[in-house]
Amino acid sequence: MVKKLKLCLIINLLFLPIYAQTSVDEVYSSAEKLFENKNYFNAITEYKRAQFFDNENKYTFDSNYKIGLCYKYGGFYENAIRYFSNASKYCKTIDDDFELKIQMIRVNILRKTTQNAFQLLHQLEKDSSFQNKKDEIYYWKGWAYIFNDDWKNAELNFAKSSFGKELYLLSKKVNNQKLSVTFAKVISYILPGSGQIYAGNYLSGLLSFAWNIIAGYFTINSFLQNRAFDGIIIGELVWLRFYKGNVENAEKYSEQKNLLITNNALKFLQEEYKGLIP
């Protein structure tokens, strides 16, 4: 009889970890519910609780991943990266690994550390295990270029991705609309005011042209009448100022125009684009 009693006790003790794990399961599932309800602050607490008591490491990958996502949605990008990195140590499949790296890239795009995003994308591109994921890699590369304000390369990368068609068209449109700042400056050097007209500021361009003609006339006229000192003073203080201002304005207005174009595109991406965003 005593033997049976001992056996009973041993069986009970063996079952103890199962009860414990059940509690972890419950905490994890409550964290999942909070996550679904977008209550990210409390979700993090519960994921951390589940992770802390999860002696079997059953949820280590998932909880780290989800904590990373919560931090990302809350705008705590530094913490998000930290938890995605933690999760990467417990990846079970190659898909998990890929998904994590893509999340890290997306966070880097969001926090505008695009150089880190490019570095990770470059690693993925070189890795032979992800050869069948090229579509996604090019897609996020395109996004990284958008946040780097390099719409030309964004267009090239979206063109290579099968699900980046809409973004390819958008970046192509932006590229076609954007003005060349160098061109605006060069034509302003040749014909004052033309750079501003090229940037769409017609009145400013015409005024600049007129000021330069008048100041130039007075300068040249002074030299022709042997008033060299007046010529130098007017040329230096008036004409050169207008000439320099015309080039500076050409640069400023074309940059402003480009900013307006890119801002409109970004507004579209933020408010109307239905595809995957970082």
Added chain:
Amino acid sequence: MKYKFLFVLILIFNQLNAQLNNDLYNLENRIKFANFLYQEKDYIRAIDEFKFILNQTESDTLRFRFANSFLKLNRYEEASENFKTLFLGSLSNEAKLFFFKSNFLKNDFNFFKKLTENKNYIPEKYENEISRLNSISYFLDNEKLPPQETLLKPFDDSLQTKLYFFYQMKKNPPTKNPLQAAAFSALIPGAGKIYTGEISDGIISFIATSLSLYLSINNFQHNHQTRGWIFAGLTSFFYGGNVYGSYVSAKKYNENSKLKIQNEIKNFFRESNYFLPQIEF
């Protein structure tokens, strides 16, 4: 029959016991989890857990951690209130020290100085630390400095030279007299600016004023009255602007000088953690 009943009883008892022990929301597990969050520096969540625990039970260590979490999050008022509740407990000395630290970091130094006058609050073990904080508060605010010996007394000998330098710099910061700067510029255009350290501005002012003066005289000499008056006006404008600019420049120099010293002092004490000991429970 008797044994069978005993088996069932043991089984039920064990299961109940196991379930109670493994309830992750029981007090023991909550304490473990709160401490984990605290160690992980997730103070905002640690506060929530500690708050729940401290509603159920009282523990000086946990209350200290609770208060310290507020301190780490720069929530000085809540930190101070919670450290105050520990004044009569086992961590009284440390709680009093951290109470002073919380109030010091609030940057309301007048209030802090008044607190230090209450001798009941001063922990015997950390009396010197509080005196140091009191001295530092004089270095950091704009009140009149007490005598040097009193202010530097709580600090180690190795720090005396550095702190003496700060004391002198705070008491007599390098200044430039605005009226003197204006007078210099009135005598020689640009000289006032050079005096306040704006050398290139001074040289430009001198050239601009001299050139327009020369042009004015030259035009008058050649009977170009209109141009002469235009350049005379320009000269007066440059001259007046330069005299006023020199006055402003000296004032700016004095403000910058004070600010620079103040920042240097502030950074020195902050980097030294205000000479407070590292205490963790």
